[in-house]
Structure formats: structure tokens, C-alpha cells
Amino acid sequence: MATTTVAEVESPKPDSSKWCWECRRRRLVCDCAYPVCNKCKSTGVVCPGYEDKKPLTWLAPGRVMSRNRKPRSKPTDQNAVVRSEKEKGKKRGPTAKAPRGIKQQTLLFFPGVQPRPDLCDMAEAAMYYNRAVYPDLVANQLAPNPFVVPVLELQALPAPIQHALVAMALSHRIYRSAAPLALPLEACSDPMRKAWWSRLHRHRGLAISLMNEDIGKEETRATDETITTVLVFLIGELQQSISNEWRPHVNGIMALLKLRGGFDKLMQSAERLKPSLLALLLVIVTANTTSPADDQISLAPIIELIDIVPSLYGLGIYPPFPCAQYLFHDTVRLNHLRARKADPFNSVEDIQDLAAEAQTILDHITAFSPQQWADSSASDFSSAWLLVGNIFHSALTLYCISSLQSISLLPSSRELQTRRSAQRDRLMLLLAEGLEAPLLKKSLLWPLIVAGFEAREGSDIERKFVLRYLDEQSRELGSSQPLVAKVAFERFWSGGRTRWDECFDRPYAFLV
Template identity: 35%
Template sequence: MQFGSICMVLSHRINRTRNDNQVEPLVEKFYLYWGLAVRALNEQLESDNVPHSDWAMAGVLALLFADIQHGVSLNWRCHLDGLYRLIELRGGFKAIVRSIRLTPLLFVLWPTVVIANTTCPASDITSEFDELQDLLEQLNIEESPLQACPSPLFAEIIKINQLRGVASQRNHSLLDDISQQAYKLLDRIDEFSPKLWIKSKAQSKEDWLLVAEVYQASIRIYCILSLQSLRVLPKSRSLRTRCLDDNHLLHDALSKGLSRLRTSRLLLWPLVVLGVEAAHGDLTIRQFVSSQLQAVSRNLGIYLPLLALQVLDSFWQSGAKSWDACFDKPYAFTTQIAVDCSRLQH
């Protein structure tokens, strides 16, 4: 765990440093400690000690986030697979969710898994659905200070991911049913009220209202574009109009949200969604997304927004417009960089 945390710190310093001469030794240190972290994890995994296995899970999460934020490889999926195996050895997700010690780890794991499943090929979505539905009932995701998306909308992201996974199997007999589910899903997104949701917030209501509006618009765009990509939803004029309306709403809201210290680190994924929508020809929005991704990278000291810009820029230049044409590999556009180990035993 310690070495994984050092990797995250070094990655942060690398991405805040603009001097190439200073970056090279930091990169060497990053890979040195990355290797030490992997070795230490292997030693913990060989132990039958339960507290050690708790720390092993935390260590894998730390490496997962270090690789995601460093942005130089897709090793994070290997860490995720390893984490799933550890969870299975501990009795599966339902057993883990009952562990008070491990709840903070789930708070950071599941938003990452869900968001990562939005920006990967539909055929490569990780298996999450049965377990996550149970988790949503047992965990109050909004207890986590790192979870920006309102839980009712978070649940809809999971369901969109599920529809994408089913639709990718190309079973035409299911298409009508999936399409009906998609329209019902859009209705639920429309029915969500940010103003009612913020009543549960004790403070910073204006900021939370903005965040809720951003996620509502971005999830609606994600739903339409990703399911049109799989021919679950038609490319109709009415749905294009809805995307255009959300495009303008999202642009205005992100302009405000990204300029605020409290909310700027919570909005990377919606910014990526806006970038995908910008493939429909809005050069002004593309310029906005490009400049803001660079600013987020610089301000947070993480490489991931620059990776997102590379992915989007390649997508824009290709002339393609469908969601799945943008993400040919699995990406996890999350700004999560910390693992809460406060409840773990030593």
C-alpha cells in the first residue's frame, strides 16, 4: 500500500512538472516504486492473514489508481481483474459489502468501475450488474465525499452500461425489449430533479445543484449516443434535438463548474461526454473541451485528462460520430487518486 501511494505522489509530481530534465528522474522513481509495490503485494497475497488481505486489496486499488492517473498503459484492467479475484476469495461482493472495514474501498472502487464501463467497447464491459444492484441497495454511495454523481443518476449509468453489454451480443430478438427499456430509462433521467436532490445537502447547495445538472445532462447524452451506436435507439431528429439542448446546457454548466475550486475535480467524465457529442460538428465546443482538459490536467497534476484529449482528438479527426467509435480500448476517466484505509486493521 505504501509503495502504491508513493507511485501516486510521484505521478502527481511528474504531471505538475514541465521541465523535461526534472521529469526523467521522477519517471525512473515511479517505475522503481511500482515494481516494489507489485512485489510487496505478491508477498501479502501469499499470506493467510485476514488483515493482510485487507491491505492487499487496498494496495491493488492504489496501484489501479496510480496506473489510471499515470496514463501510460492500460495495466489498470489487470489490477481490476486481480481485485475481483481477491473479492471472490473473500466470499464475493455480498460478503465484502457487509464488512465495515472494507466499505470505504467500495466507495472508491464502484464509481471507478461504473465510469470505466461507459468509456470502453460495449463488448468489453466488465461484469458488474447483479452485484452492483445489491450494493446500491446496501450502500449509501452519497456518503462518500468523492462521489459527485447523485445516486439515482448513478444507478441509471449502471443500467445504460447493462443495456450496452446486452446489445453488443447482437441478439436481434431482444432488440425491441432493450429499446423499450432505453426509452423508460430516458424518462427516469428526465424525471430526476436536481433541486429536490440538493435539499439533502447541508451546505454548498449552489455547487451541488450545478453538479447535479451537469450529470443529468451528460448521462442523458451518454444514454442516447451510446445506445444509438448499438442501434438500440434510432438516430431521430427528436433525439438529436435533445442532445443539442444538453450540449448547450452542459457547455454553460461546465464553464461555471470547472472554474470553481469545489467542483472542478468532479467533472472530468462529463467533460469527456461533451467532447464525444462535439463530434457532431461544433468546433467551439471542441476548443472548449480541449482547453479545459489541459487545464484540469495542469491543476490536478494528473495525466489522464491529456489522455482523454488524445482519444477525443483522434475521434474528431476520424470523422466518426458514434460513441463506440471513440473508445476502441477501455479507459477510466476518473480523478480518484486516494484510497481510504482508515478502517483497515494493521
């Protein structure tokens, strides 16, 4: 896989007018490296860049940089008051119409109170992503991702997507905070995070209201824009975990897709929707692994899904799930096999056929060579790709054995239990290395989830290892999903249960 790296271009004697704004503010000699200067990078400061205009600075509530003018003295007589009001009315021009979803607001300034208009939240969300998220993604890419781009203007997007993205940015800020968090987040005592949480709910509510408007109109109900909006909202819900009921959003998307002919038809005819549809495919395949066997989502017939997978990899799925395409095919087959076993009308012959298919899938996973896959990547990071290949190979082997033993399609034989124990130890060692690597640590949540299930049969040290890195993943990814997993594992470990479907006894979706 071809890899591009960001070249750091340095000038031998940089002109101070070309320095980044942070080095100018701190009166330091800037090295003018791109995309961020090394002075800022080494000190952990977000580099504001080299734009011609000084970037906006968002102040904490209560801070002011200027004072209001002294108010004019009030008229003394009543006639003067009337004349003043008439003159104001004459001078008042036409009012500009606000964009849909952004209400016109009268801003009242009070001492110590900072107004929060929606446009301000949108500008701040874009600035937060460009300064705190985008530089880190660019600097730590194992492979080029076409979707890692700076945000130029949120206002150019449909109004419900604007509000959904602002809510996601606020959620990311909350979970990226240094102090540890626990669920429910409403109980948080930090006033700044509580303020962010309140603003998040406001924008989430506006997004829901505007989506309902679009879905309620026949002419906008199943447009590309509406389908993409619901998918963006779904991803935000998974990131924030405000509600455990994320599946109704998936059901809604499926209903909208059905109005357009179904997922497989749209993949062939709606080119603009393809990135959104492939994102939905990735969410559903990973979510099915951590959902009960009798509660799987069927996006399309499995033969058509297998045919679609190469499009997903051609588009680029790193960093959320850098699993080899070979293993991703097996993941789709495993989910489909689990769903078929849950059919209450299976005959004895059907069960025997499913058990034979289970062994075939396990043998196919075993035959995968991480070394050959890493060598075929044609990347400068071949050692990192090898580590990724080994991690996902071990994780998928464990998912195959544990989930299929849970529904009696693989036997609980001594041979398989020994193999499972060896793969668990191997996965823990590989994750200890991968979760400390800047190029990989944002990509390993799903293997860590598998390790969390296997820690039930492991040592106390392994369970503490999983809990520690789930906390770190929450901060690293800016998401509550690792905290949701932490709660599920602590309940599972202490509950005396052992099966995969007892751990994931309701639909979970651990993908950020």
C-alpha cells in the same frame, strides 16, 4: 447535506512566536489563520503551518547546507591500518533491520550529488501531500469528505502501499508542474521531472514486487491488506497511465474477492474493507461508461449493486464524482443495458424489450429535477449544488442518448438529434462556469469527457474548449487521465467516426 467550513481564527495581536514558519522566514506579520495563514494563501505560497519544530526543507539536487568534516589523515604504516580496522570492527554495534521493502543502503556522499534513500522519498511524499494537496482540498470542499485528512506517517502502512503512495505523490508533482505536458512522458526534457519519473518507476517496481510476494503466499493472498494494496495500486496506475493495461489489475482484484466469497458478500461481512470496496465500485461504474458495450466489468448482479449504492453515498464520494444518487442509479442501469445488448444470442423479442427499457431509462433521467435535489442538500452552497446537478443531468442525458444510439437501442430520430444538440450546447455553457469554480473544478472530469465526445458534432470553438480544459484538468488533478482523453478525442474527431463505442473503442477509466 450538512457542510462544515474551516473557520479562520485570527488573534488581534499575534505573538511572533506563534507565526507560521513561512512568515517568520520572510519577516512578515502573520495573521495566524487556520489551517493556513492568509499571507501565504494570498501570495500562492504553501503555508508550512505552526508546529513547534521548524519543518524540514528539502533541497534541490546539488545544494548543500553544511560541509563534511575534514577527513583524518591516513595511517602511515601498514600495522596502523590493520589496528584501525580491528578497532572499527569492535566498536561496530548490531545493525538495525530495515522494514520490509526498504533495503539497507550505504549512503556515499559525492560533491554535487544528493542521496535518495527510500525513507527520504516517503517523508518527502508525506510532506508534499500535507503542504501542496491537503490545504487546497480542505479550503475548497463543497461537502465534507471523511477521507480528506493529513498524512501522519507513511511507515505505519504496509510496505507495498507505502511505495504505491510515493509513486502517486511523484506522479502528482509531475502533472501539477506549470509547463504543459504531453504523452509519452518519458520524452520530457525537464531534468527535474525526469528525475521524478525515474524515482516513480523505482517505487512502482517495488510495490509490484512486494504485492507479488503477498499474493504468492496462501496466508496473505486474499487478506484485507492485500486487497486494499492492489486497489491502491490500481488507482495509482489510472492516475499515472504508465500502461494502458489497467484491466488486469481489476481482474486480479475480482479474483481475490472471489476467494473471499465475492463483492456482495464482503460488503456485508468485511467492515474494514468497505471503503476500499466502495472505491472499487465507483471506479468500475464510471469506467464502464467509457468502455465498449461488449467489454463491461460485472462486479455483482445489478439488483445487488443498486442496493449497495446508498452505502457509497453514505460514505461520501465527493469530490471525484458528485453525481446525484438518483442519476447514479441510472448510470448503473445504462451500463447493464449496454452489456445485455452486446449478447450475440439475443432474439428479436429480447431486442424489443431492451429498446423499451432504454426509453424508460431516458424518461427517468428526464424526470430528474436538479432544483429539488439542490434544495434537499441543506447546504450553504445550494447554488453550487444546483450547478453540479444541472451539469450531471445534461451529461447523463447525453450519455444515455449517444451510447444507446451507438448500439441501436434508441433511434436516430430528428427529435432525439435536436434534443441532443440542445443538451450539448447547455452542457458546454454549464461547464464553462463550473470548471472555473474552485469548489467544483476538481469534480467535473466525467462531464467534460462526455462534452468531448459531443464536440465531434459541435463547432471548432467547442473542440478547442474541451482540449483547453483537459490540459487544465491534468494540472489541477495531478493526473495523466485528461491527457489520455485528449489523445483519444483528437483521434476520434479526425477519424470520421461518429458512434460512442467507436470513440471509446477500448476500456478507459476517467476517474481521479
